[in-house]
Amino acid sequence: MPDSSPPRWLFGSYVQSELTRAVREADPRSSLRHIKASAVDMLTGPSGVCVGTSDGQQLLADEAVLATGVFQSEPSATEAPIINDHRYVANPWDSAALDRLAGSRQLLLIGSSLSMVDVVASMEARGFKGSYRVVSRRGQIVEPRRNTEAWRDFLAGRPLPKTTRALLALVKAERRAIEAAGLDWQGLPLTIRPWILALWQGATDKERLKFARHLRAFWDVTAHRAAPPSFERVALAQSQGRWAGGAGRVLALHPEAGGIVAEIRWRDSGAVERLRFDGVVSCRGHQEHDWRRIADPFVQGLLENGIVRPHATGFGIDATHDGQVISGDGRTHGNLFAIGHPLRGVAWESSSIGEQLAQAIALAGLLVGVSPRLRTLA
Ligand SMILES: Cc1cc2nc3c(=O)[nH]c(=O)nc-3n(C[C@H](O)[C@H](O)[C@H](O)COP(=O)(O)OP(=O)(O)OC[C@H]3O[C@@H](n4cnc5c(N)ncnc54)[C@H](O)[C@@H]3O)c2cc1C
Structure with a gap:
């Protein structure tokens, strides 16, 4: 829904009805169980994952996904x-x-x-x-969001800029071209956004941090x-x-x-x-991306027990490009995955529905690939 802004309650009902439909249409051998409790701790090993819950259950799984969402930042x-x-x-x-x-x-x-x-x-x-x-x-x-066409795809068919400075120079030139053409600057972030993942993953941690320090505020206020x-x-x-x-x-x-x-x-x-x-x-934004500063006991336990480690940029946790979580000692778990907010440092734009939808589709494919049990349903 790129050009509309449904009220939150409507979007919530839509998501709920999509979930109901997906469950109804799923293979009858699969099932969905919603456990209304908090995950409080986790053990991982080559043969599976065990999650302890606040109501005293021990849940065993072949694979697990960290979809913990957004955590509120502490007051300043x-x-x-x-x-x-x-x-x-x-x-x-x-x-x-x-x-x-x-x-x-x-x-x-x-x-x-x-x-x-x-x-x-x-x-x-x-x-x-x-x-x-x-x-x-x-x-x-x-x-406010205006109904604008994306600007010309100036990043296509060329080597992507690898530094913040090079990216900024390109964007400034395009901004001038938009102005000269008498068009709306809001077309520019629409063009850049699909490239964010490739730009971010093609940059070094040093350049990512430079972007976060110097350009993040500008990007946030134009993209969102x-x-x-x-x-x-x-x-x-x-x-x-x-x-x-x-x-x-x-x-x-x-x-x-x-x-x-x-x-x-x-x-x-x-x-x-x-x-x-x-x-x-x-109204400071309220999203705490640095897992070391999140007071939640589950998050703290994951870090303390080396099941996850902070991403080198300090945003979210370390994982491979496709969301396989990397442990404190640098191993890829293979049976523990992440999606959305925890992958902020891996993907940068990882907090909005558009990117999360693409991640969910890719992760579903990956899970079917790694999980013998899921493969039998596919
Ligand atoms: C106020 C606000 C407005 C937003 N508006 C938009 C918007 O308009 N468009 C957009 O694209 N994005 C928006 N976002 C971003 C939004 O966070 C994501 O798009 C989306 O909701 C994230 O989905 P998610 O399932 O990954 O995380 P969440 O929706 O945050 O869900 C995470 C879930 O995990 C649960 N959880 C966490 N830890 C545990 C635990 N230890 N045990 C059990 N459960 C746990 C939480 O209770 C929660 O139910 C907004 C965010 C905020 C805060």
């Missing part, structure tokens, strides 16, 4: 003094917490990307009449655009003078009786301003 040190304050919202999808702020006048939103758009849309839906002050490091605001209906809420608040954004850094947050006082250093002037807010919402 700046946010620590207000972490238990009822006027602070750490999770922008916490409905009850947003309800509490609906009647307030001044909100500080930290971050200006998709989570910020979600929060503004959610607050507007709650009848919030106050104003938003939005602060982010670079002050770049995500844009906002759903138009949500962005309309931001545009409306802007037009009513209720939304103001800027580049800056929140230096400190102090909980006081009359509000939360934020000390913000603005990037342009370097001046530090003290501003009082009725509420603060963290």
Whole structure:
């Protein structure tokens, strides 16, 4: 659905109905069992995988897939003094917490990307009449998705650039060409995105880290655009003078009786301003990609027991290009696989449905190839 933005509930129902259909149409010798418990530990060996669950079961399997999804990042040190304050919202999808702020006048939103758009849309839906002050490091605001054709495929039929600098030079030249042609720049990320896997896997870890350090913010804000209906809420608040954004850094947050006082250093002037807010919402993105910083006990156990190791870039875990997990001592398990978010360092764009769908199809083929039991069903 490249040109549409279905509401989340509709997408959820669609996924549920697709799963139901897949189960109904599957070979009758196969079965699906949903165990409503957490995986708490794992043992691996050449003959299989054993997963311990929070309800005391030991699940034995020939193969296992880590599809653990996204983990929420811990609040920043700046946010620590207000972490238990009822006027602070750490999770922008916490409905009850947003309800509490609906009647307030001044909100500080930290971050200006998709989570910020979600929060503004959610607050507007709650009848919030106050104003938003939005602060982010670079002050770049995500844009709404427009129905644009992909730009010409300038990466096809040539050796792919191997360095961040070479890629940037190429992209800048194409950006100028788009401008000269009077076309929409949003066609450019559409052209680049299908090449991300090849570009990422053709680069060294040093170049990948350079990209992550210097270009990630630009890539994220151009590749991941906002759903138009949500962005309309931001545009409306802007037009009513209720939304103001800027580049800056929140230096400190102090909980006081009359509000939360934020000390913000603005990037342009370097001046530090003290501003009082009725509420603060963290819109920093919330995805923790560094497995060493994920507090989840299952993840910690996998690392401590050497079943997985962090990817050299620090994003997700180490695995082969096709998602076979590599152990702490550098062996490919052969019966343990990963998909989606854990493969961020292996594939870079691994957090969205488009890439995850391609990974799922490829992984299904791989599993049938390695698993004698699955092969009998294929
Ligand atoms: C707010 C938000 C909005 C997003 N919007 C989009 C979007 O519009 N388009 C898009 O393409 N992508 C979006 N994404 C990215 C999204 O995460 C993925 O596209 C997709 O949901 C990932 O699917 P997944 O199954 O890999 O992970 P998830 O959907 O995160 O599911 C992982 C599952 O694993 C379970 N789990 C984790 N650890 C354990 C354990 N130890 N034991 C048992 N179960 C465990 C979790 O409970 C969860 O059910 C969004 C992400 C967020 C956070």
